[in-house]
Amino acid sequence: MSTVQGKSWTALALVHARWTLRTTWRNGEQILLLIGIPLAAYLAITRTELLTTATPPLIITTVMIILAAGFTSPAISLGFERRYGSFAFLGTTPLPRSAIVAGSLMAITISAVLALTVLVLVAVALGQLISGEIVGLMIATLFGLGSVVPWAFVLGGIARSETVLVLANGVFVVATLFGGVLVPASSLPYGALLSWLPTGAMVNVATDPNPGSVFVLIAWGVAGALIAVRSFRWR
Amino acid sequence: MTPEQERQNPAQHSVAAGGANMDALLVAEGLSVRYPAGVTALDQLNLVIPDSGITCLVGANGAGKTTLLETAAGLQAPSAGALRVRGQVPGSKQNRLHIGVMLQDGGMPGSVRAQEFVCYVGRMYPHPRDPVELLKQVEIDPNSRTPIRRLSGGEQRRVAWAAAMVGDATSLFLDEPTAGLDPVGRERLYEVLRTERDRGVSMIVSTHLIEDVESLADFIVVLHAGRVVLTGEPAQLRPSNALLVRSARAMDEQALLTALPQGSGCYRITDDVYRVNVPAGIDPSVMATVSSWCNQHSVTPDVTVADLKSVLWGALRGEQQT
Numbered sequence: 001m002s003t004v005q006g007k008s009w010t011a012l013a014l015v016h017a018r019w020t021l022r023t024t025w026r027n028g029e030q031i032l033l034l035i036g037i038p039l040a041a042y043l044a045i046t047r048t049e050l051l052t053t054a055t056p057p058l059i060i061t062t063v064m065i066i067l068a069a070g071f072t073s074p075a076i077s078l079g080f081e082r083r084y085g086s087f088a089f090l091g092t093t094p095l096p097r098s099a100i101v102a103g104s105l106m107a108i109t110i111s112a113v114l115a116l117t118v119l120v121l122v123a124v125a126l127g128q129l130i131s132g133e134i135v136g137l138m139i140a141t142l143f144g145l146g147s148v149v150p151w152a153f154v155l156g157g158i159a160r161s162e163t164v165l166v167l168a169n170g171v172f173v174v175a176t177l178f179g180g181v182l183v184p185a186s187s188l189p190y191g192a193l194l195s196w197l198p199t200g201a202m203v204n205v206a207t208d209p210n211p212g213s214v215f216v217l218i219a220w221g222v223a224g225a226l227i228a229v230r231s232f233r234w235r
Numbered sequence: 236m237t238p239e240q241e242r243q244n245p246a247q248h249s250v251a252a253g254g255a256n257m258d259a260l261l262v263a264e265g266l267s268v269r270y271p272a273g274v275t276a277l278d279q280l281n282l283v284i285p286d287s288g289i290t291c292l293v294g295a296n297g298a299g300k301t302t303l304l305e306t307a308a309g310l311q312a313p314s315a316g317a318l319r320v321r322g323q324v325p326g327s328k329q330n331r332l333h334i335g336v337m338l339q340d341g342g343m344p345g346s347v348r349a350q351e352f353v354c355y356v357g358r359m360y361p362h363p364r365d366p367v368e369l370l371k372q373v374e375i376d377p378n379s380r381t382p383i384r385r386l387s388g389g390e391q392r393r394v395a396w397a398a399a400m401v402g403d404a405t406s407l408f409l410d411e412p413t414a415g416l417d418p419v420g421r422e423r424l425y426e427v428l429r430t431e432r433d434r435g436v437s438m439i440v441s442t443h444l445i446e447d448v449e450s451l452a453d454f455i456v457v458l459h460a461g462r463v464v465l466t467g468e469p470a471q472l473r474p475s476n477a478l479l480v481r482s483a484r485a486m487d488e489q490a491l492l493t494a495l496p497q498g499s500g501c502y503r504i505t506d507d508v509y510r511v512n513v514p515a516g517i518d519p520s521v522m523a524t525v526s527s528w529c530n531q532h533s534v535t536p537d538v539t540v541a542d543l544k545s546v547l548w549g550a551l552r553g554e555q556q557t
Contacts, residue, residue, distance in 0.1 A: 006332050007361055015358045023347060089342025092308045093359045094331045
């Protein structure tokens with residue numbers, strides 16, 4: 001039997017990352033979710049009287065993008081890939097599961113950065129970027145993604161694809177509206193609880209980077225990762 | 236399987252001899268796969284599949300074909316027994332590099348084009364074949380902008396063949412590649428697989444169509460209810476050297492053998508059908524010998540020359556054969 005040297009793990013993870021990016025940014029609904037809706041919210045807040053909120057619009061939009069790119073979009077992709085049997089097929093190719101996960105994580109991060117770049121460019125073009133916000137936004141992006149991405153694997157890895165579609169979009173809408181993002185936590189009766197949720201904590205970190213809120217995000221990320229590792233079903 | 240039947244199962248012998256069989260693509264010893272729901276898909280299977288030519292894995296729906304292929308591809312863990320593929324644990328790194336797999340449900344994303352998908356799969360291998368050439372070979376337009384989900388069922392099968400072949404595998408596992416194909420599409424697949432065989436690729440092709448077996452098989456494995464009921468090359472199974480005897484009364488097989496040339500065998504397929512193997516060949520004198528013996532020892536016997544189809548039909552129904 002001949003022995004062939006396969007491609008390196010890194011090369012395989014990159015192949016999958018590239019593929020995931022390609023399929024994500026090809027899909028109109030995903031683009032709407034990653035850029036369309038957050039940008040529409042940003043313009044509605046900054047350019048119209050439709051939405052008024054005490055939270056800085058750039059922070060609101062950043063949290064929406066993190067939620068879309070880190071949770072809703074990958075959960076839906078994972079759910080459908082499971083339904084199509086993609087992971088079963090990939091399990092017969094040289095692509096190891098760890099490289100699938102790593103490639104997905106790379107693609108998620110790149111998608112989030114791309115969407116945030118578009119947002120920042122729009123904010124700069126409108127002359128609304130305050131340089132002091134950038135550090136908080138970067139910390140919120142880093143830990144915010146870490147807090148929600150594992151939950152995309154939890155939802156996308158156990159539920160039927162149709163259920164994933166409904167829940168992932170539902171969580172995005174509910175968390176954006178009532179999770180302390182569009183409507184500030186201070187105006188909600190349960191506002192105090194929201195600093196314990198990823199959305200509330202992300203807003204807090206972006207507004208005022210503090211160890212407590214960062215810890216909340218890390219805790220959500222670790223809990224999600226532990227559940228995802230145990231519950232993810234490849235088929 | 237009773238001890239008697241186990242002794243008669245040739246697969247058993249080849250496994251025993253096949254411990255050192257370096258040319259085996261697949262060796263199963265006492266392989267069982269049980270699903271959590273309590274279904275036993277493979278039941279103490281003993282099997283050796285040669286690492287050359289096309290092996291047709293035949294069986295009715297639910298016989299265990301898909302489970303065997305998925306277990307061989309490393310997607311399903313054995314519940315008991317041992318399975319080696321190319322001498323290695325199923326799903327090993329080397330096996331994943333060397334074996335191209337087509338699953339029954341394809342596993343292809345619906346939103347992308349055929350060429351994109353085959354290119355993506357090709358990038359996982361160190362020396363992929365040209366996706367464009369492969370798609371042309373299976374008669375799919377490489378430049379088509381139609382997403383995979385909008386292709387017809389037959390076209391989706393062809394894309395899945397191309398995806399299985401793009402890694403330049405030395406072996407292919409194809410799970411019902413002809414399912415849902417029209418006769419022209421099946422003939423196209425036969426040509427593709429024969430070309431692969433000529434390139435030295437060994438294959439296991441599962442099917443429930445006897446026509447596929449007659450067109451392709453260099454080696455035949457028939458499964459029934461999770462067990463092997465028949466294995467062999469078509470020439471061995473082919474009926475130039477076998478008779479079917481229908482007898483209303485039980486016959487003494489051993490007594491019949493004494494009347495036949497040395498090396499002959501006889502076994503019971505069903506309650507009233509016996510198969511008589513005469514390796515020396517069936518000629519009029521053998522026919523006459525068997526007929527006259529049966530006329531003396533049985534009631535209204537009917538002696539006919541068996542053909543491959545009749546052998547497969549019997550095996551598909553689960554008739555134990557030697």
